[in-house]
Amino acid sequence: MLPRVPRSARHVAVCLSAARPLAHFRPHMDPDPNRPVETTIRTKLTDTFKPDHLEVHNESHMHAVPPGSESHFRVLVVSSQFAGLPLIQRHRLVNEALKEELSSCVHALAIQAKTPEQWGTDPTLAKSPACMGGSKGDQSVEEKLKAGRG
Amino acid sequence: MNSLIRSTARCLRSGATVCLLRPADGPARAASARFLCEAADLQKDLGELVKKDKVVVFMKGTPAQPMCGFSNAVVQILRMHGVDRYASYNVLEDQELREGVKVFSNWPTIPQVYFNGEFVGGCDILLQMHQNGDLVEELKKLDIRSALLDAEKESK
Numbered sequence: 001m002l003p004r005v006p007r008s009a010r011h012v013a014v015c016l017s018a019a020r021p022l023a024h025f026r027p028h029m030d031p032d033p034n035r036p037v038e039t040t041i042r043t044k045l046t047d048t049f050k051p052d053h054l055e056v057h058n059e060s061h062m063h064a065v066p067p068g069s070e071s072h073f074r075v076l077v078v079s080s081q082f083a084g085l086p087l088i089q090r091h092r093l094v095n096e097a098l099k100e101e102l103s104s105c106v107h108a109l110a111i112q113a114k115t116p117e118q119w120g121t122d123p124t125l126a127k128s129p130a131c132m133g134g135s136k137g138d139q140s141v142e143e144k145l146k147a148g149r150g
Numbered sequence: 151m152n153s154l155i156r157s158t159a160r161c162l163r164s165g166a167t168v169c170l171l172r173p174a175d176g177p178a179r180a181a182s183a184r185f186l187c188e189a190a191d192l193q194k195d196l197g198e199l200v201k202k203d204k205v206v207v208f209m210k211g212t213p214a215q216p217m218c219g220f221s222n223a224v225v226q227i228l229r230m231h232g233v234d235r236y237a238s239y240n241v242l243e244d245q246e247l248r249e250g251v252k253v254f255s256n257w258p259t260i261p262q263v264y265f266n267g268e269f270v271g272g273c274d275i276l277l278q279m280h281q282n283g284d285l286v287e288e289l290k291k292l293d294i295r296s297a298l299l300d301a302e303k304e305s306k
Binding site for chain 2: 088091095099103130131132
């Protein structure tokens with residue numbers, strides 16, 4: 001299981017976001033410059049929600065897919081646009097923003113959609129459950145991986 | 151929709167031998183017509199399916215043997231609340247169901263949870279409902295008493 005990023009590191013990341021694109025620092029993984037899907041997801045969520053805080057995690061390595069895949073993601077979006085909206089509507093908005101990716105290369109998308117107040121009260125990133133191997137030998141996942149490689 | 155297509159699809163499904171009129175692209179046309187008809191029928195069937203039981207879950211694998219961590223999480227959360235009897239449909243066994251339910255729910259991922267015919271959400275939403283107490287309330291509306299209420303009572 002990946003270690004959780006400590007709150008202080010996340011705070012630093014937010015402060016630096018004005019200077020450079022927000023990137024989740026994962027010291028045990030070498031940064032991969034060739035992450036087109038992750039980049040697109042980040043861009044679309046930023047453009048759509050103007051978030052106060054955004055995290056995009058490629059969790060493909062936690063699943064039964066080849067190394068370097070961009071098929072399984074977890075996103076955390078903190079935006080005042082979610083105020084007054086029930087969870088399902090918030091998630092539908094995120095799904096809509098990433099409609100293209102979800103119909104092509106992204107097989108799984110875990111979503112946390114919080115208002116700034118909710119994030120202030122509980123600034124934690126949820127953890128994805130352990131993979132149970134469902135993607136292995138799954139034809140539709142293989143097709144999505146091919147779609148991702150263009 | 152063309153009544154010939156409808157009746158053809160019905161016959162094909164029932165396994166009866168059907169003689170199709172064959173224009174130049176006959177077999178392909180029949181196959182695509184059958185596909186269209188079956189897809190529409192699936193949407194209609196899903197509409198009935200999600201109302202048949204109080205709790206309906208479309209998942210990968212089965213409650214006894216989930217094949218995906220997110221589907222397993224849904225199963226475990228329901229189990230924690232004492233919800234062990236519900237309708238579950240394994241999308242890994244049926245590619246048409248897998249794609250059809252995404253269209254039906256307008257939701258791109260599996261698992262998918264329905265309460266009383268209404269789409270609740272996926273694993274993330276169910277987990278948050280469990281954490282914030284909403285799930286106990288929603289189950290109450292289904293006349294299902296969450297086991298967590300009894301567990302709370304015992305601990306007092």
